[in-house]
Amino acid sequence: MGRDSGITGKNVSMVHDEPYDYEYNPDLEPPARLSCDALCVFVLTSNIIIFILGIVGNGLVIWIIGVKTKRTVNSLWYLSLAVSDFLFSTTVPFNGVYMATGHWHFGHFMCKLISVAFPLNMYSSIFLLLVISVDRCMCVVFPVWTQNHRTLRKSSAIIALVWIVSTLLTLPSIVFRTTQTIEDETTCIHDHDSTAFSRKSTALICFVFGLAVPLMVIVICYSVITLKLRANRMMRSSKPFKVMTAVIITFVICWLPFQIFQLLEVYHALYSDTLLKIGIQVTITIAYANSFMNPILYSFMGQDFRNKCLMSVLSRMESALQEEGRSTKAMSISKSADG
Template structure:
């Protein structure tokens, strides 16, 4: 995960020589962060990883195995896979936060540095697809009915993943490792402030500004159309709105401090360091919020989850009765109950 903390940057400032690449790092380390903040951020990241892995696994299982494959479930499965992959990589970064030592090698350094931004791009692009899909469904219902297919949705998701991977390439290129005595660092070596500025602005414009403007436009059209229609249920649109709002609030602090970081001479380095760490943790939190929203807001998801869990419990109870030596008729009745419930899942 490329946190882009100031202490990880390895570029020369405008008034520095090319050989003095550690000046900024030295200045930052001279005013170390309170350990309390580090402990809090470590604890929060551990919670994000555990809850995110469990929650997104549940979403993938429910939407992929228990619900009918539709365009909407295709979007949400892809979003859950993106969040799951990030949460699976996060423990490596938590270890680095605790020890300040990277023993996992260059390949994993590059991989973890790219995970956050791959998640950022794929998440926001999926939110754009969801917003456009909902907007087209309301604005052009006949056309959507004839052309909106799971196969086309899968193709759009595949293109989204390819575009996200392409935009994540700078993280793979500039992330490096170096050894200081017994300690190995995993850092971002832009080798020039112009490259640093180009990468940051590209991430902000392509990964936040343009997608968010598209989402706002689609949401405005959708809101206008819904006000003129009598909808049987607005639950799907509440889920979409909640996903968009959480993405916005999770990522705005990160992008704000990253943009401020471009002008180090005018900013407080300690404030920037603290802001980037907190902002990155908030951005990571976006990966476990989606499953919570599905459970508490999504009606279809809640009903399917409840039916699936009920089926599992009935199956376990039936197994207990069968292995407990009860008579054949009692076991047979439990099998009938189980067979009646199973089709509901």
């Protein structure tokens, strides 16, 4: 059955060959108003927690890097990650209100702006993790070259490129996102009916460029790093790399379930409507949670737990971020000496 263009703001769960329309997915239409059930309470409570922790945690990281620590290539990577998560965290309350009421209260412009934050955060985060992984691999494999060419200016240019590419990949949300009012109820939708850019295309692009390809490159880089460190008996110098490894693993854990359910939604006729409804809402909430996880990892993996307990949260974050810079530089120097 083809989509009826006149029914765009309602949940079409009763028509099995039509997919659910989920508000959280920036390329799918919004859900009907949630009933006050356990799932609704879980999602709304999670949004409040994510908003608070995301703003506070990433705000602290931005302040530490901008004020407390010396500007380095590594600090630029982490600063950009924190900015991405901080900006996304500011949009969480809007999505929570929309989910709870089933009505978009914030106008056409905010519909586009809030909708683009979700994919922009995903793409910018995974691309920054990719850049950091390649950067560290280069420091280990080509230490002399990186010492001569690894500068703040070039790193800033790479970060700008990451944001440009991420923005380009979110163009469907920017261009085709719109509001529509039916019977005094306004929804914020992605109008696939007026474009050739189908839901399937959106889901596949999101999976390929938002997870699969970057993750494959990251795994290759860290495999090379591990082999080089073991070959040169430098594993003790690799301790700060555990922070970055934890950040990558956390990203995958948070985003992979959403990516899976987004692909399942494309083939909705094969799966239970209830499974898709609950799965999409829960997995998107988990993906949202990634926005506040990195500051926690910086705090609790910067040094030994016993010492961490005696330090302030700010000191732990600052120490973790500084250790990253010292470790990368030390490995480059050591590799240069060995060469």
